[in-house]
Amino acid sequence: MQWETVIGLEVHAQLATRSKIFSAAATAYGAAPNTQACAVDLGLPGVLPVLNKEAVRMAVKFGLAIGAEIPSRSVFARKNYFYPDLPKGYQISQYEQPIVEAGYLDITLEDGSNKRIGITRAHLEEDAGKSLHEDFHGASGIDLNRAGTPLLEIVSEPDMRSAKEAVAYLKTLHALVRYLGICDGNMQEGSFRCDANVSVRIKGEEKLGTRAELKNLNSFRFVERAINYEVERQIDVLENGGEVIQETRLYDSDKDETRSMRSKEEANDYRYFPDPDLLPVEIEPSLLEQVHSELPELPAAKKQRFCSKYGLSAQDAVQLTASREMADYFESVLADSGVEPKLAANWINVELAAALNKDGLDIEASPVTAEALGKLLKRIADNTLSGKLAKEVFEAMWEGAGSVDEIIEKRGLRQITDTAAIEAIIDKILADNPAQVEQYRAGKDKVFGFFVGQAMKATQGKANPAQLNKLLKDRLIQ
Amino acid sequence: MSLDADQVRKIAHLARLAIREEDIPGYAHNLSNILDLVEKMNQVDTDGIEPMAHSHDAVQRLREDRVTETNQREHFQVNAPQSEDGLFLVPRVIE
Numbered sequence: 001m002q003w004e005t006v007i008g009l010e011v012h013a014q015l016a017t018r019s020k021i022f023s024a025a026a027t028a029y030g031a032a033p034n035t036q037a038c039a040v041d042l043g044l045p046g047v048l049p050v051l052n053k054e055a056v057r058m059a060v061k062f063g064l065a066i067g068a069e070i071p072s073r074s075v076f077a078r079k080n081y082f083y084p085d086l087p088k089g090y091q092i093s094q095y096e097q098p099i100v101e102a103g104y105l106d107i108t109l110e111d112g113s114n115k116r117i118g119i120t121r122a123h124l125e126e127d128a129g130k131s132l133h134e135d136f137h138g139a140s141g142i143d144l145n146r147a148g149t150p151l152l153e154i155v156s157e158p159d160m161r162s163a164k165e166a167v168a169y170l171k172t173l174h175a176l177v178r179y180l181g182i183c184d185g186n187m188q189e190g191s192f193r194c195d196a197n198v199s200v201r202i203k204g205e206e207k208l209g210t211r212a213e214l215k216n217l218n219s220f221r222f223v224e225r226a227i228n229y230e231v232e233r234q235i236d237v238l239e240n241g242g243e244v245i246q247e248t249r250l251y252d253s254d255k256d257e258t259r260s261m262r263s264k265e266e267a268n269d270y271r272y273f274p275d276p277d278l279l280p281v282e283i284e285p286s287l288l289e290q291v292h293s294e295l296p297e298l299p300a301a302k303k304q305r306f307c308s309k310y311g312l313s314a315q316d317a318v319q320l321t322a323s324r325e326m327a328d329y330f331e332s333v334l335a336d337s338g339v340e341p342k343l344a345a346n347w348i349n350v351e352l353a354a355a356l357n358k359d360g361l362d363i364e365a366s367p368v369t370a371e372a373l374g375k376l377l378k379r380i381a382d383n384t385l386s387g388k389l390a391k392e393v394f395e396a397m398w399e400g401a402g403s404v405d406e407i408i409e410k411r412g413l414r415q416i417t418d419t420a421a422i423e424a425i426i427d428k429i430l431a432d433n434p435a436q437v438e439q440y441r442a443g444k445d446k447v448f449g450f451f452v453g454q455a456m457k458a459t460q461g462k463a464n465p466a467q468l469n470k471l472l473k474d475r476l477i478q
Numbered sequence: 479m480s481l482d483a484d485q486v487r488k489i490a491h492l493a494r495l496a497i498r499e500e501d502i503p504g505y506a507h508n509l510s511n512i513l514d515l516v517e518k519m520n521q522v523d524t525d526g527i528e529p530m531a532h533s534h535d536a537v538q539r540l541r542e543d544r545v546t547e548t549n550q551r552e553h554f555q556v557n558a559p560q561s562e563d564g565l566f567l568v569p570r571v572i573e
Binding site: 017023024025026032037044052056073083132133138142143274276279 | 492494531532533534536537538539540541542543544545549550551554555560562563564565566567568569570571
């Protein structure tokens with residue numbers, strides 16, 4: 001049987017405000033427990049929430065960036081449930097009238113094609129605190145620093161058909177909120193959290209299958225693995241004549257599996273109603289205009305420009321526009337060095353990306369600056385360095401051994417491009433290995449590699465590879 | 479509309495209220511009366527009237543994004559039945 005996977009994602013993006021959504025307490029990460037929880041966050045009697053202007057602006061900014069309708073009015077509602085890290089017994093959220101209505105995001109798939117993913121809505125809400133279940137003499141510890149932190153919950157349409165598409169959407173969304181400067185996107189610290197609604201249906205079927213909601217997906221890799229596991233599980237259940245139950249499942253990254261979180265005796269009954277402590281929020285057209293004028297060049301537009309202006313492939317452009325900092329780095333390498341865009345793109349996406357990844361660094365913290373990389377690429381362009389030697393120089397630069405030219409001088413890494421010098425080396429090798437020369441001339445092409453190896457050895461890898469190949473061929477057919 | 483005993487139990491559970499079994503008929507009666515009142519209000523013709531989200535016909539005032547609250551943990555935790563290392567302690571909750 002042919003199955004089709006259907007995925008919708010809910011993302012909670014923590015908005016990068018200084019103070020909380022309804023109080024003037026700080027939102028900084030990592031403070032000592034309960035030192036950033038004020039009377040409003042604690043839900044003490046007699047307090048009133050007052051909405052943060054910046055949180056509203058950020059939500060509007062997001063809405064404009066996804067081509068969404070921003071209604072002139074939105075309403076906060078209470079979502080009622082009991083949990084110790086929710087001091088008021090309700091979360092202030094938005095229900096019937098969210099701040100951002102339907103929009104969309106275009107994602108680029110692995111084959112370079114684009115797909116449009118619908119975004120149903122995005123609404124503002126407050127975060128809950130944190131429960132710590134380590135042993136406090138049989139009790140749980142509650143830290144309310146996070147309570148009241150502004151979140152934008154972004155709900156997608158069930159438009160994704162594979163784990164890979166889900167990850168592509170998430171990465172695109174992640175890049176967007178960081179471009180907009182509304183969220184730092186730190187997944188480890190929980191600033192960008194994702195839940196996935198996953199179901200399967202027989203291909204061609206219109207009706208959606210019963211879905212499971214996956215939680216605890218705190219990296220792109222886990223999102224992909226959890227969805228793949230869950231899809232397999234659901235297909236197994238269905239093919240064995242069973243039924244998928246609508247439930248919340250937790251992903252366990254150690255065991256690489258999802259498991260049922262709790263069997264809810266009753267469906268969630270949150271009894272939403274408009275929060276009488278908050279009046280409707282009005283978005284003036286002037287605010288829309290102002291925010292619109294402040295929008296930066298968005299990833300999709302930048303990607304397109306990188307393709308058309310610099311002739312890059314879609315994949316290269318996606319990688320280079322993954323963050324504003326990465327895109328800026330690329331453009332400043334070009335501006336400094338004037339080298340071919342394709343060369344710069346390759347070096348940034350391959351060598352630099354690998355080195356950053358290895359040391360767990362962001363591009364902003366790269367020990368090799370854009371200017372320095374530009375100088376290195378110039379030495380490739382002017383034939384001072386071969387690709388291979390350049391990698392050696394790059395590694396030395398990464399370790400802080402100095403500038404490109406210093407390293408080339410100090411280590412004598414200058415590429416040999418003097419035809420006479422290379423020919424002299426070739427002649428000596430051919431003279432020393434008459435048997436191999438014989439073999440080559442008898443049609444054994446493979447021996448060519450042997451000569452290249454000998455020549456590179458003799459020059460410590462410094463012979464210009466293209467030149468060496470050509471001269472060697474010329475000599476051998478004489 | 480009248481509520482039955484099971485509905486009263488469910489409402490009490492959602493509100494985490496402990497109620498006595500013998501009080502349920504009384505609650506059912508009183509709550510049903512409230513619903514009847516709402517039902518009566520529902521009969522008013524409200525066609526073409528936009529529902530209000532708040533009884534005041536006003537819009538929300540916004541706050542500048544500034545941190546003005548200081549740490550008053552010691553102060554707040556005086557009221558907590560139990561605290562340790564700056565955390566509020568509650569009966570163990572584990573999923």
